[in-house]
Amino acid sequence: MRLFLNLLRRDVLLAFRQGSASGMTVAFFVITVTLFPLAVGPDAVILARIGPGVIWVAALLSALLSLDRLFQADFEDGALDLLVLSPLLLEAVVIAKAAAHWLTAGLPLLLIAPVLALFMNLDLEAFGILLLSLALGTPALSLIGAVGAALTVALKRGGALLSLLILPLYVPTLIFGVSAIEAAITSSDPVPSLLLLMAVSLVTLAISPIAAAAALRLALE
Amino acid sequence: MRNPLFFLTGIGYGPAMTTGTMRLEAMKLDCQRGGREVFSGLNFTLEPGEALIVTGPNGSGKSSLLRLIAGLLTPVAGSLHWQGQAAKSVEGWPGHYLHYAGHLMALKPALTVLENVRFWAEFYGRGAKAKGACITLGLENLLDFPVRYLSEGQKRRTALARLAAVPLPLWLLDEPTSGLDRETTERLETLMDRHLKEGGMVIAATHLPINIPGSRALALGEQS
Numbered sequence: 001m002r003l004f005l006n007l008l009r010r011d012v013l014l015a016f017r018q019g020s021a022s023g024m025t026v027a028f029f030v031i032t033v034t035l036f037p038l039a040v041g042p043d044a045v046i047l048a049r050i051g052p053g054v055i056w057v058a059a060l061l062s063a064l065l066s067l068d069r070l071f072q073a074d075f076e077d078g079a080l081d082l083l084v085l086s087p088l089l090l091e092a093v094v095i096a097k098a099a100a101h102w103l104t105a106g107l108p109l110l111l112i113a114p115v116l117a118l119f120m121n122l123d124l125e126a127f128g129i130l131l132l133s134l135a136l137g138t139p140a141l142s143l144i145g146a147v148g149a150a151l152t153v154a155l156k157r158g159g160a161l162l163s164l165l166i167l168p169l170y171v172p173t174l175i176f177g178v179s180a181i182e183a184a185i186t187s188s189d190p191v192p193s194l195l196l197l198m199a200v201s202l203v204t205l206a207i208s209p210i211a212a213a214a215a216l217r218l219a220l221e
Numbered sequence: 222m223r224n225p226l227f228f229l230t231g232i233g234y235g236p237a238m239t240t241g242t243m244r245l246e247a248m249k250l251d252c253q254r255g256g257r258e259v260f261s262g263l264n265f266t267l268e269p270g271e272a273l274i275v276t277g278p279n280g281s282g283k284s285s286l287l288r289l290i291a292g293l294l295t296p297v298a299g300s301l302h303w304q305g306q307a308a309k310s311v312e313g314w315p316g317h318y319l320h321y322a323g324h325l326m327a328l329k330p331a332l333t334v335l336e337n338v339r340f341w342a343e344f345y346g347r348g349a350k351a352k353g354a355c356i357t358l359g360l361e362n363l364l365d366f367p368v369r370y371l372s373e374g375q376k377r378r379t380a381l382a383r384l385a386a387v388p389l390p391l392w393l394l395d396e397p398t399s400g401l402d403r404e405t406t407e408r409l410e411t412l413m414d415r416h417l418k419e420g421g422m423v424i425a426a427t428h429l430p431i432n433i434p435g436s437r438a439l440a441l442g443e444q445s
Contacts, residue, residue: 002343002347003343003344006340006343006344007344010329010332010340013332014329014331014332017331017332018331074327076325077325077326077327077328077329078323078324078325078326078327079327079329081291081293081321081323081325081327082321082327082341082344084293085291085292085293085315085316085319085321086316086344086345087313087316087317087344087345088316088344220293221293221294221295
């Protein structure tokens with residue numbers, strides 16, 4: 001646990017020292033969402049209708065933005081060798097790095113989302129559910145992303161392939177995330193969708209560290 | 222049997238690493254990279270206090286051998302034993318037993334020298350002496366300097382400071398002296414010498430002459 005927290009702290013520290021990473025993710029998120037009112041027109045009803053979907057799709061894409069470097073930097077400078085050899089289980093290394101990714105790329109999205117919801121004229125009553133759905137769903141984005149990042153770690157330009165691998169796997173998160181907000185807007189019960197969203201995140205927490213660790217071991221051979 | 226100098230030097234191995242029974246044994250190791258045979262039928266044994274200097278031309282498998290011992294590569298055939306037990310089944314292998322210093326230095330340019338050393342030191346051992354290790358390697362004036370601005374040799378020293386910070390019995394060093402000036406090479410030799418005297422083991426792959434009294438040489442031949 002001590003090693004786990006050390007690694008987590010280092011990754012968050014690195015993200016801050018190198019600046020940009022979190023800032024870029026948030027800026028990308030904001031710009032993507034603001035493009036929609038410009039493209040669709042300022043019709044408040046249409047915006048409110050597409051709002052939840054737009055915010056969630058933009059969140060998926062923003063999370064993807066910084067994923068390709070998740071393991072690659074460590075792979076290139078040899079740190080991954082030392083992490084594999086260290087007393088910390090490689091699966092725990094994956095979780096620590098995914099958690100750092102969530103803290104630097106998922107959490108900021110959560111903080112800025114209410115502002116964007118205002119842009120999209122989202123029902124005020126749905127704000128709580130929007131935040132809850134993002135809070136429950138974005139960890140899955142980081143965890144599934146870790147598998148893709150591990151599979152493409154040895155590729156020089158793995159970013160595009162990473163998107164192809166990962167985006168289809170984001171579909172369940174997207175569906176349940178959006179349907180929870182829709183339910184809140186139409187005043188039906190959002191709880192089943194939120195529970196399913198949480199289930200998706202928990203399943204990925206169980207499976208993706210194992211898959212990502214296996215992919216990393218393969219990449220180092 | 223514990224290292225008798227333990228109390229004087231403050232460096233010693235944990236209870237699992239008593240020097241008396243330590244022994245690394247390679248039996249008929251075969252290594253292939255990309256379908257090409259790099260070396261085959263490699264045997265050696267290493268006892269506490271012994272150093273093995275691996276030499277050979279480029280591509281003869283020096284780095285592969287070190288990665289193989291560390292467990293980053295799997296041998297096609299043959300086995301590696303630690304204290305008479307298959308290395309992979311030893312509890313805590315490899316994290317609690319060996320330092321691997323490859324030619325990639327695992328340093329983060331955005332962190333300072335001390336932060337880099339401390340991170341790895343704490344990762345490999347509890348209560349590690351990161352600062353003292355930096356001073357051993359002559360980095361005392363660079364502690365708060367971001368690694369980004371260091372020269373190659375200074376980076377190499379920062380990477381090697383880990384060895385001094387955390388006492389682990391087996392050191393696997395890949396070209397440890399490349400980029401180091403004469404003085405630092407001597408510091409490193411002193412460090413290795415002390416490690417060996419305390420019952421440690423060193424396997425170093427190198428092109429450059431390195432002065433370790435009583436070391437054995439292992440020449441990997443050309444196979445192409």
